[in-house]
Amino acid sequence: MxxxxxxxxxxxxxxxxxxxxxxxxxxxxxxxxxxxxxxxxxxxxxxxxxxxxxxxxxxxxxxxxxxxxxxxxxxxxxxxxxxxxxxxxxxxxxxxxxGEQWPAELTWWVKGESRHLSGLLLEEKPCSLAFHFAANPTIESAVRTLALTAAALSPIPLKLVGGKNVFELVPAGIxxxxxxxxxxxxxxxxxxxxxxxxxxxxxxxxxxxxxxxxxxxxxxxxxxxxxxxxxxxxxxxxxxxxxxxxxxxxxx
Ligand SMILES: [Mg+2]
Missing domain, CATH: 3.40.50.1000 (HAD superfamily/HAD-like)
Structure with missing residues (x-):
């Protein structure tokens, strides 16, 4: 390169x-x-x-x-x-x-399901939900599972994108x-x-x-x-x- x-x-x-x-x-x-x-x-x-x-x-x-x-x-x-x-x-x-309008009920569901994940920071954006875990990288696998489960439950098509110590659900096609x-x-x-x-x-x-x-x-x-x-x-x-x-x- x-x-x-x-x-x-x-x-x-x-x-x-x-x-x-x-x-x-x-x-x-x-x-x-x-x-x-x-x-x-x-x-x-x-x-x-x-x-x-x-x-x-x-x-x-x-x-x-x-x-x-x-x-x-x-x-x-x-x-x-x-x-x-x-x-x-x-x-x-x-x-x-x-993108499609973000389903607010999904955010509430994630908040309820993530209470036990110490160090997880949920970031609510107008069209997405980000799961930051830099404060506790050991929860990465559990966070990924939670995000994928939320995507499966979502009323609109979502995709999971990964970054540095973050997963994020965004509308598919974005x-x-x-x-x-x-x-x-x-x-x-x-x-x-x-x-x-x-x-x-x-x-x-x-x-x-x-x-x-x-x-x-x-x-x-x-x-x-x-x-x-x-x-x-x-x-x-x-x-x-x-x-x-x-x-x-x-x-x-
Ligand atoms: Mg960057």
């Missing part, structure tokens, strides 16, 4: 201004934290993203498993984003719910790849070269979509991936974005 760095950016110089940039948040833009609510947004990062968006005619979107509300807590301003793995989608401030493709169907994203950077298993759908469309897919970390490029850490991602911002802005 090729590592993307300043040299690779340099060889693609003619392409920069034609890129559409899609960025995962946790583990990609931001360093991972023990729980999602204690991540830190480095000083200057929101301004960097805004600068890149300005240089790319607005073609920058955040693609996250977080809800839009949670994304806005980190990056205020109502930026273009796909939340809850693509079940929530926002362009120019207009929000669409892509993934980051379809969210990216939805952006690419409209201005200013349409016709641009899509670039997607992500770190987790749920980002693989995005990588495959990007590869199919001839874009640039980059994985953050060291595991096996369908992404074609690699960055070592969120810090490397941030440095790469800084270089990209400077290079696009430099006179040619």
């Amino acid at each position: 090729v590592k993307i760095d300043a040299i690779d950016i340099g060889t693609r110089r003619l392409d920069w201004a034609e890129w559409a940039l899609f960025l995962d948040i946790d583990g990609t833009l931001l360093d991972l934290a023990p729980t999602p609510d204690v991540v830190v947004v480095p000083a200057g990062l929101p301004q960097r993203l805004q600068s890149l968006s300005d240089r790319l005619s607005g073609a920058v979107a955040l693609i996250s498993g977080r809800s839009l509300e949670s994304i806005d807590d980190l990056f205020p301003g109502g930026c273009d984003a796909a939340g809850t793995h693509g079940a929530e989608w926002r362009r120019s401030g207009r929000v669409e719910i892509v 993934d980051k790849g379809q969210a990216i493709e939805r952006f690419l169907g409209i201005p200013p994203y349409a016709g641009r070269i899509p670039v997607f950077i992500g770190d987790d298993l749920t980002d693989e759908d995005g990588f495959r979509t990007i590869n199919r469309l001839g874009g640039l897919s980059a994985h953050v970390g060291s595991r096996d991936t369908s992404a074609r490029y690699r960055l070592g850490s969120p810090e490397e991602v941030r440095q790469w974005l800084t270089r990209l911002d400077i290079l696009i802005g430099a006179p040619s």
Whole structure:
């Protein structure tokens, strides 16, 4: 796998201004934290993203498993984003719910069944339910069984997606790849070269979509991936974005 760095950016110089940039948040833009609510947004990062968006005619979107509300807590301003793995989608401030309505009764059932699972944190999102177990990884198997049982009981089709110390039930048919493709169907994203950077298993759908469309897919970390490029850490991602911002802005 090729590592993307300043040299690779340099060889693609003619392409920069034609890129559409899609960025995962946790583990990609931001360093991972023990729980999602204690991540830190480095000083200057929101301004960097805004600068890149300005240089790319607005073609920058955040693609996250977080809800839009949670994304806005980190990056205020109502930026273009796909939340809850693509079940929530926002362009120019207009929000669409892509997935089926979440069955609230299922959340209540899970809460009742999970009382004995010490260390489990349930995160209720508009269109999904996440089971975080970073505080007690030994319950992984029990949590997985509980989530699969809930999926079987659900009145709408759900799928189980796995991440780092988290399982999540999301409406079937929802993934980051379809969210990216939805952006690419409209201005200013349409016709641009899509670039997607992500770190987790749920980002693989995005990588495959990007590869199919001839874009640039980059994985953050060291595991096996369908992404074609690699960055070592969120810090490397941030440095790469800084270089990209400077290079696009430099006179040619
Ligand atoms: Mg991530």
